[in-house]
Amino acid sequence: MSQPTSETTGDIVQTMKDAQERAAVLAQALPFLRRYAGDTIVVKYGGHAMVDDSLSNAFGHDIALLKLVGVNPVVVHGGGPQISAMLNRLQIPSTFVDGLRVTDAAMVDVIEMVLAGKVNKQVAGLINQAGALAVGISGKDGGLIAARRLRRTVRDADSQIEQVLDLGFVGEPVRIDPRVLYALSGSGLIPVVAPVGIGEKGETYNINADTAAGAIAGAVHATRLLMLTDVPGVLDENGELIPELTAEEARRGIASGMISGGMIPKVETCLEAVRAGAKAAVILDGRVPHACLLELFTEAGPGTLIRGE
Numbered sequence: 001m002s003q004p005t006s007e008t009t010g011d012i013v014q015t016m017k018d019a020q021e022r023a024a025v026l027a028q029a030l031p032f033l034r035r036y037a038g039d040t041i042v043v044k045y046g047g048h049a050m051v052d053d054s055l056s057n058a059f060g061h062d063i064a065l066l067k068l069v070g071v072n073p074v075v076v077h078g079g080g081p082q083i084s085a086m087l088n089r090l091q092i093p094s095t096f097v098d099g100l101r102v103t104d105a106a107m108v109d110v111i112e113m114v115l116a117g118k119v120n121k122q123v124a125g126l127i128n129q130a131g132a133l134a135v136g137i138s139g140k141d142g143g144l145i146a147a148r149r150l151r152r153t154v155r156d157a158d159s160q161i162e163q164v165l166d167l168g169f170v171g172e173p174v175r176i177d178p179r180v181l182y183a184l185s186g187s188g189l190i191p192v193v194a195p196v197g198i199g200e201k202g203e204t205y206n207i208n209a210d211t212a213a214g215a216i217a218g219a220v221h222a223t224r225l226l227m228l229t230d231v232p233g234v235l236d237e238n239g240e241l242i243p244e245l246t247a248e249e250a251r252r253g254i255a256s257g258m259i260s261g262g263m264i265p266k267v268e269t270c271l272e273a274v275r276a277g278a279k280a281a282v283i284l285d286g287r288v289p290h291a292c293l294l295e296l297f298t299e300a301g302p303g304t305l306i307r308g309e
Ligand SMILES: Nc1ncnc2c1ncn2[C@@H]1O[C@H](COP(=O)(O)OP(=O)(O)O)[C@@H](O)[C@H]1O
Pocket: 046, 048, 099, 210, 228, 229, 230, 231, 233, 234, 235, 236, 258, 259, 260, 261, 262, 263, 264, 266
């Protein structure tokens, strides 16, 4: 009988070590698996995160795994870059106010096609390919997101007169009817929601995906709202990650300018979600592979946690 060479012995030792490390990670996850069993976790999946194939596949696997271990994930996706690409092809220019795309009647048709069509099916497909069953719907299905025209006001610096801005068919959720989510989740399926809402007269509204995810997380009393973004979380003046932020600290951070730009609506959405009924919200780095699993099932919890007051 031939003796294994030292190289193959080394390989075997390494394989055993890898397996032991994996087993240790699984064992560490057990208390977290118990903690979240049967809970609803809302995950906001942004359009930028979708363009990297290996990250997208890891995301699909994470969501499928959550369902398999007894958690009820609800995915709310964005699609800003995908909408911009289609509008560019159609030579329709976009303008943004405070990160919101000003949306006229012609644009809202294109936006609904992109969000509730291509992107919605693509995200559901990622999860399906990972072995779970996801169903793509829009906020118009089952009356999930009743919306109205968003009213934005700005104050003129000189005259101090307030002006109402017309953002067209940009909507804000007024009522969430979660029955369609419960029906799907209760049947072993994973709802994947496009952030499109329906108005009183049947008109369609384009809703910022963060806002839609926050409203849904509040309405279903989600245990966690996970907001995947392109930074490690909320950073302080020195660029260090803030692991936990109270509502008061968040308000001070916005007032001082420490929290600015796109992070303002994100933090405000988290505050609104916990006010409305979510237990906590986490802003975390979607560029890290398996960010959702790391957040939920390890001590490391890599992002910024925002709890209710
Ligand atoms: N204190 C802060 N901590 C982290 N990011 C911040 C902070 N203040 C402003 N930002 C900016 O907010 C951005 C995240 O918001 P946004 O670009 O709208 O995210 P997304 O496209 O994922 O929705 C970060 O890339 C960063 O440039």
